[in-house]
Amino acid sequence: xxxxxxxxVGNPNSGKTTFFNALTGxxxxxxxxxxxxxxxxxxxxxxxGEKYHVVDLPGTYSLGAFSEDEVVARNFILTGNPDVIIxxxxxxxxxxxxxxxxxxxxxGKKVVIALNMVDEAEKRxxxxxxxxxxxxxxxxxxxxxxxxxxxxxxxxxxAIDLMNRNMxxxxxxxxxxxxxxxxxxxxRLLAGKELPYPTRWTALKIIEGDQEIxxxxxxxxxxxxxxxxxxxxxxxxxxxxxxELEIIDAKYSFANKAVDGTIKRPAEETVTITDKIDRIxxxxxxxxxxxxxxxxxxxxxxxxxxxxxxxxxxxxxxDGLGGLLAMFLVYLGAPGLFTSFMIDGVINGVGxxxxxxxxxxxxxLLLSFLExxxxxARAAYVWDDLMRRLGLQGKAFISLIIGFGCNVPxxxxxxxxxxxxxxxxxxxxxxxxxCGAKLPIYSIFIAAFFSRHGGLIxxxxxxxxxxxxxxxxxxxxxxxxxxxxxxxxxxxxxxxIPTLRNVLRNMWDNVYxxxxxxxxxxxxxxxxxxxxxxxxxxxxxxxxLSILGRIGAFIAPIFAPAGFGSWQESVALFAGIPAxxxxxxxxxxxxxxxxxxxxxxxVNAVKLQFTSLTALSYMVMTLLYTPCIATLSVVGKETNSxxxxxxxxxxxxxxxxxxxxxxxxxxxxxxFS
Amino acid sequence: xxxxxxxLNKGATGKVKMIxxxxxxxxxxxxxxxxxxxxxxxxxxDAGPVIVSLTGNKVALGRGLAKKIQLxxxxxxxx
Numbered sequence: 001x002x003x004x005x006x007x008x009v010g011n012p013n014s015g016k017t018t019f020f021n022a023l024t025g026x027x028x029x030x031x032x033x034x035x036x037x038x039x040x041x042x043x044x045x046x047x048x049g050e051k052y053h054v055v056d057l058p059g060t061y062s063l064g065a066f067s068e069d070e071v072v073a074r075n076f077i078l079t080g081n082p083d084v085i086i087x088x089x090x091x092x093x094x095x096x097x098x099x100x101x102x103x104x105x106x107x108g109k110k111v112v113i114a115l116n117m118v119d120e121a122e123k124r125x126x127x128x129x130x131x132x133x134x135x136x137x138x139x140x141x142x143x144x145x146x147x148x149x150x151x152x153x154x155x156x157x158x159a160i161d162l163m164n165r166n167m168x169x170x171x172x173x174x175x176x177x178x179x180x181x182x183x184x185x186x187x188r189l190l191a192g193k194e195l196p197y198p199t200r201w202t203a204l205k206i207i208e209g210d211q212e213i214x215x216x217x218x219x220x221x222x223x224x225x226x227x228x229x230x231x232x233x234x235x236x237x238x239x240x241x242x243x244e245l246e247i248i249d250a251k252y253s254f255a256n257k258a259v260d261g262t263i264k265r266p267a268e269e270t271v272t273i274t275d276k277i278d279r280i281x282x283x284x285x286x287x288x289x290x291x292x293x294x295x296x297x298x299x300x301x302x303x304x305x306x307x308x309x310x311x312x313x314x315x316x317x318x319d320g321l322g323g324l325l326a327m328f329l330v331y332l333g334a335p336g337l338f339t340s341f342m343i344d345g346v347i348n349g350v351g352x353x354x355x356x357x358x359x360x361x362x363x364x365l366l367l368s369f370l371e372x373x374x375x376x377a378r379a380a381y382v383w384d385d386l387m388r389r390l391g392l393q394g395k396a397f398i399s400l401i402i403g404f405g406c407n408v409p410x411x412x413x414x415x416x417x418x419x420x421x422x423x424x425x426x427x428x429x430x431x432x433x434x435c436g437a438k439l440p441i442y443s444i445f446i447a448a449f450f451s452r453h454g455g456l457i458x459x460x461x462x463x464x465x466x467x468x469x470x471x472x473x474x475x476x477x478x479x480x481x482x483x484x485x486x487x488x489x490x491x492x493x494x495x496x497i498p499t500l501r502n503v504l505r506n507m508w509d510n511v512y513x514x515x516x517x518x519x520x521x522x523x524x525x526x527x528x529x530x531x532x533x534x535x536x537x538x539x540x541x542x543x544x545l546s547i548l549g550r551i552g553a554f555i556a557p558i559f560a561p562a563g564f565g566s567w568q569e570s571v572a573l574f575a576g577i578p579a580x581x582x583x584x585x586x587x588x589x590x591x592x593x594x595x596x597x598x599x600x601x602x603v604n605a606v607k608l609q610f611t612s613l614t615a616l617s618y619m620v621m622t623l624l625y626t627p628c629i630a631t632l633s634v635v636g637k638e639t640n641s642x643x644x645x646x647x648x649x650x651x652x653x654x655x656x657x658x659x660x661x662x663x664x665x666x667x668x669x670x671x672f673s
Numbered sequence: 674x675x676x677x678x679x680x681l682n683k684g685a686t687g688k689v690k691m692i693x694x695x696x697x698x699x700x701x702x703x704x705x706x707x708x709x710x711x712x713x714x715x716x717x718x719d720a721g722p723v724i725v726s727l728t729g730n731k732v733a734l735g736r737g738l739a740k741k742i743q744l745x746x747x748x749x750x751x752x
Contacts, residue, residue: 061704066697093730096706124729244696245703252708269714269729278731284720381733385721393735394722418701487698488722488735489705 002044002053004163007077009104010088011097012059012416013493015116017041018502019088019146020056023156028056038069038415040076047156055082061096063103065212068415077107078197084110084163086155091121091128091143094263098255099248101137105172108198110165112158113141114151120494125266132262138170147499171200173254176246182207182234189227193220206231208244274494278378287382292463294375299462300455302363307443307454310358318355319601322347340541341530344592349526352588352602353518353581356440360514361507363436367405368506372498376401377490384488390470391477393417393488396426400469403433404462405510407631411638419486425476427635427644431627431652432469434462436510437517437580441622444584445615448606465623468655514581521579526589529575533590542593562621562657563614563664568594573621579628613667617660625656674746678713678723679739686714687744694741702742705732713744 008016017028024043041056057076058069065071077085085104089097094115104111115130134141140158144151174180186203195202197213205213214231217223281290322343329339370376376398384394395417403410407430414426434442442458450457532548539545544553544567552567559570568590576583584602591605610618626632632645639645667673675690689711692699706727707713716731717724723739725732734742 061701064700064704066701093706093728095711095728096704096730099704126729242699245699248700248703249709252703252710265728269726274731275716278717278724282717282721282724287721377733381722381724384733384735388735418697487694487701487738488733489701489738490733491705492724492731492733 003050004083004160005053005055005081006159006163007080007082007085008054008056008088009073009077009085009100010059010116011061011090011093011100013491014059014088014090014097015146016056016059016088019086019114019116019144019152020054022146022149022152023054038072038412040072045156047160050160052160055080060100062100063107064208065210067418071212077104077109082109084112084159086114086159087111088114088116088146091115091118092124092126094259095252095255098137098258099251102173102251102254105139105170106198106201106204108201110162110167111139112155112162113137113139114144114146114155115141116144116146118143119145119148124270124272127264129262133258136258136262138172173251175250179207179243179246179250186227186230189224189230195220204247207234208247209235272494274374274492277495278492281375281378282381287378288386291379291382294370295462296455296459298363298366298370299459301366302359302439303443303446303455303458306359306362307447310362311355311443314358315355318347318351322351337534340534340593341527344542344589345526345530346523348592348602349530349585349589350518350523353440353522353585354515356443356581356584357511357514359439359443360436361511363439364405364507364510365503367401368503369498370401371506372496372502374493374495377492380490381492387470387473388488390474391481392425392473393422393486395488395490396422399426399430400433400466403430403435406435406437406513407431407433407627408634411631411634415638417486421477421481421483422486424481424639424644425473427638428476428648429469429472431631431648432465432472432624434465434623435580436514437628438622440581440584441576442619444587444602444606445610445619448603448610449612449615461619461623464620468624468659472655517579517581518585522582522585525575525578525582526585529571529586530589533593542590548590558657559621559660561665562617562660563668564610564618564621564660566609569609569618573625576622577626577629579630580622583622611673613664613672616667617664620663621656621660623656624652624659626650626653675743676746677740678715678725678742678744679718679736681715681718681744681746683715683717684748685746686712686748687746688712689742690745691743692741693743694738698738698741702734702738706730707742713742 008020010016020026020041020043021028024045026043028041038058040058042053044051044053055076057073060070060073063070063074063077065074076082087101087104089101101111101113115128118128128143130141130143140162142151142155142158144155146152175183183200183203186206187199190199190202202213206217280286325347326339326343329342379401380394380397383397387394387397396414399410399413402413410430410433411427414423417423417426442461446454446457529548532551533546534541535547543549548571549567552571555574556565556567556570559565568587571590572583572586575586587606588602591602591609626649632649635648636642636645689707689709692702692707694702711727714726715723716726722733722735725734
């Protein structure tokens with residue numbers, strides 16, 4: 001049993017998750033772009049022998065009910081009953097952060113402020129009078145640097161002290177006479193109604209016209225006619241006034257008063273390194289070429305480091321282990337079928353996937369570096385103009401880049417987009433962003449046919465994926481989701497040199513996920529297919545007469561126009577739907593069984609089975625076709641429907657098929673092979 | 674003198690005077706620090722979204738939004 005619950009609340013990119021990790025020693029994903037955390041995360045820690053529960057809430061500017069992440073945060077604060085809130089405030093941006101603080105105080109919560117990233121603020125010559133600030137706000141303020149673990153103990157102590165004190169929060173903000181008058185009247189009407197929220201806060205929300213709260217009140221059993229009439233009359237009388245904005249203004253003026261005299265900024269803003277870098281990176285001519293250059297470097301490095309240098313080592317290791325295992329099994333006199341399963345299924349199937357760990361490692365290392373550096377927001381910036389012409393907005397581009405790592409978090413990050421149209425289109429095109437799990441497939445085909453231009457081919461595939469995604473965005477915005485794209489507004493956080501710890505942690509999370517899939521989903525898929533490939537016992541295993549061979553031969557004609565009509569390739573494509581790595585695993589297992597004499601090396605078998613042209617059409621098929629189950633299910637969850645994941649599965653398949661057929665047919669006509 | 678943010682050059686400074694956007698957008702702008710009276714400095718305004726500094730914090734905002742923010746100008750520079 002925990003002694004209490006602490007919630008972490010704050011603006012996007014104020015460092016809550018770093019804080020959470022420092023507190024709980026856990027490994028949540030951190031990045032330097034607004035909106036990394038879209039779902040609440042829970043953990044616990046021990047302090048002076050007592051255990052405490054911590055909840056990291058999505059970063060929000062406000063606790064209204066506009067976007068998904070705000071609703072998650074607000075509902076937890078209201079109904080999750082945290083005993084105390086640590087409000088993580090970006091020290092360089094106090095006024096706007098305090099706006100959120102005032103809302104927490106109005107909700108009647110016990111709040112302590114972690115004035116975070118004070119080191120960055122000091123670099124910008126901002127001076128703080130911490131005690132003065134604390135006095136003016138009426139709550140504890142503790143300076144912290146979460147990335148270095150500084151101030152964490154102090155803030156925990158302050159939070160727990162406050163938790164154990166019986167102190168009702170004061171209402172810090174006074175509004176204009178009209179608003180205060182209505183607050184008093186509504187409070188009186190609400191008296192004794194046992195609302196789940198504080199009365200003054202509820203009254204304020206009614207005045208703001210907060211739909212969620214209004215609906216909750218209308219459904220409440222204690223509702224009486226007087227209150228309904230009052231609310232109705234109030235909204236009638238004031239429909240032309242912006243009381244809502246007046247309320248925000250009052251909160252800001254409270255924040256400004258607190259800051260006045262306690263925070264001193266230099267008269268001239270210091271020109272930071274961020275400013276200098278941005279002059280180049282956001283330049284109107286250089287912005288997109290620099291983006292393309294960065295991506296090219298990422299893929300070139302991934303290929304050279306991950307495949308050519310480290311990949312060979314991993315492959316040798318797996319092959320060596322396979323050889324040893326085979327000898328050992330023969331020595332033991334293990335049954336032939338078992339040996340076949342271990343060598344063809346486990347070593348050549350699952351092992352073929354594991355061989356790509358170095359490749360994945362390098363890709364994720366580079367993507368984590370990019371995410372931590374602060375570049376993501378700039379990518380969104382430089383793409384906004386073009387994305388707008390395609391019916392989307394720049395922010396959507398962040399989801400797409402995240403999708404290069406894995407489509408699942410990419411799609412989840414679409415939650416931070418304000419309107420439904422942007423969210424839906426982004427969700428539907430994210431699968432064209434080729435994820436890390438597809439990398440092994442390209443890698444095999446590139447090694448077999450295009451090894452001289454590996455990085456470039458890889459980059460072109462990714463670029464082609466982006467292109468298809470953007471074309472589909474345009475089509476969707478003209479057909480399924482018409483209407484305006486929402487406005488673009490985004491913070492550009494300062495560039496930071498990523499901490500080694502963070503980059504390694506993000507990288508390891510992904511590599512671990514990859515290995516875990518290899519040991520679970522992929523192992524299961526390969527085992528299942530292996531069984532089907534060696535049955536019935538009366539036929540030659542791995543032949544077209546096996547059960548799997550017959551199933552494969554039945555579907556294979558679908559792909560004949562794309563040039564890869566053999567049953568193994570068709571089976572592998574379908575095996576890729578549970579998890580993309582299984583495509584390589586399946587090919588490895590099936591070819592190993594078939595080409596025993598070729599030394600069972602997948603690349604050699606691929607060279608025999610494919611031509612450069614069919615290799616290309618196969619790669620494009622895997623790039624575009626139906627995403628993995630995990631992606632489809634997150635689409636189902638985010639859209640709360642069965643229709644959209646089904647639609648996605650089918651339309652991507654059709655598109656992949658069309659593109660593969662087009663490449664093969666046109667290529668053949670032009671005389672390529 | 675009031676001017677729309679979109680019409681200002683790099684280096685110009687002023688305070689938010691009025692926002693003429695829809696309800697949601699206005700609210701979002703307020704919440705992100707473009708409340709009435711907030712000091713704004715233009716960092717970049719050529720192609721694509723406008724970049725401004727709000728007490729040293731960079732925020733990019735689309736040209737459509739920038740058109741709807743009226744600033745009371747305190748300094749126009751032409752560099």
